[in-house]
Amino acid sequence: MNLLDYYKKAMKNNFALGAINFCNMESLQGIIEACKETSSPMIIAVSESALNYMGNFTTALASAGKKDFPHLFLHLDHGKNFDICKKAVDMGFDSVMIDGSSLPYEENIALTQKVCEYAHSKNVFVEGELGQLQGIEDNVQSDKSHYTCPMQAKEFVLRTNIDSLAVAIGTSHGAYKYSGEKTLRFDILSEIESLLPSFPLVLHGASSVDTSLIERINKYGGDLSKASGIPKNLLEKAVKEHNIVKINTDTDIRLAVTSQVRQVLAENPKEFDPRKYLGSGREQIKNLVTDKINNVFFSNNQI
Ligand code: G3H
Ligand code: 13P
Ligand code: ZN
Numbered sequence: 001m002n003l004l005d006y007y008k009k010a011m012k013n014n015f016a017l018g019a020i021n022f023c024n025m026e027s028l029q030g031i032i033e034a035c036k037e038t039s040s041p042m043i044i045a046v047s048e049s050a051l052n053y054m055g056n057f058t059t060a061l062a063s064a065g066k067k068d069f070p071h072l073f074l075h076l077d078h079g080k081n082f083d084i085c086k087k088a089v090d091m092g093f094d095s096v097m098i099d100g101s102s103l104p105y106e107e108n109i110a111l112t113q114k115v116c117e118y119a120h121s122k123n124v125f126v127e128g129e130l131g132q133l134q135g136i137e138d139n140v141q142s143d144k145s146h147y148t149c150p151m152q153a154k155e156f157v158l159r160t161n162i163d164s165l166a167v168a169i170g171t172s173h174g175a176y177k178y179s180g181e182k183t184l185r186f187d188i189l190s191e192i193e194s195l196l197p198s199f200p201l202v203l204h205g206a207s208s209v210d211t212s213l214i215e216r217i218n219k220y221g222g223d224l225s226k227a228s229g230i231p232k233n234l235l236e237k238a239v240k241e242h243n244i245v246k247i248n249t250d251t252d253i254r255l256a257v258t259s260q261v262r263q264v265l266a267e268n269p270k271e272f273d274p275r276k277y278l279g280s281g282r283e284q285i286k287n288l289v290t291d292k293i294n295n296v297f298f299s300n301n302q303i
Pocket of ligand 1: 021047048049050077078173205250251
């Protein structure tokens with residue numbers, strides 16, 4: 001099954017594919033171990049900065065992972081221009097995201113069309129984005145949240161020929177998502193779905209920022225007070241009652257590994273073998289991804 005086949009299956013069976021970011025061998029191994037144990041397909045996502053960080057090891061790691069567990073799809077997260085998307089296509093990615101969401105509408109359309117033409121000619125799928133998420137990460141910055149306009153979403157999909165659309169309905173990137181009430185605009189999502197029936201929709205900025213991980217990080221020397229994420233029940237509603245077939249998660253993985261590494265090093269001051277603390281972090285990633293698969297993506301036993 002290719003990625004679009006999985007999106008169709010996800011829509012029919014009310015689950016989503018997780019799109020989990022990885023940036024090193026341990027994070028990818030932790031993700032794959034969870035997928036194997038739960039028989040879950042998975043999108044393994046790489047941001048532009050992660051691609052720079054791992055270089056050619058990106059596809060080498062992904063290929064090794066696919067040999068171990070074939071139900072993985074390598075995806076470029078938040079490609080900001082044609083060149084980075086072309087580079088990912090040429091490197092053998094299964095799917096790319098062209099994120100023109102910060103551009104004026106017509107420029108976003110033109111750029112997304114160009115990426116679709118190239119990627120589709122090489123049988124690579126394309127995700128576009130309309131509307132803007134709040135939050136700050138290395139390459140993804142936006143001060144204000146602009147919800148996706150449903151009418152524009154329909155036109156955007158028809159004119160660009162994208163395979164999936166990332167929507168802005170109140171999620172945001174990073175570990176500080178809410179200062180007030182934790183809600184998502186399901187009304188906007190429903191409107192988009194009525195204009196684009198059965199079209200694969202994507203939720204970015206979907207980490208839950210578990211308080212126990214934050215507390216553990218702070219206990220062992222970190223300082224992440226006021227962090228907050230998307231409650232699991234809102235994600236479940238998005239997956240089970242709506243057409244969200246891809247849920248992007250990066251922050252939660254970072255928190256999981258950081259909490260574990262901090263604790264191991266704090267409790268074992270004489271330890272200096274990276275396999276001990278990174279291996280332990282890898283186990284923590286596996287546990288977190290297993291929980292996501294079973295209780296957020298509901299993608300267990302779907303291969
Ligand atoms: O949504 C964005 C991802 O979390 C990528 O972040 O550029 O820091 O790797 P990064
Ligand atoms: P989080 O920061 O909520 O994990 O979102 C990740 C994301 O959207 C990657 O594209
Ligand atoms: Zn994102």
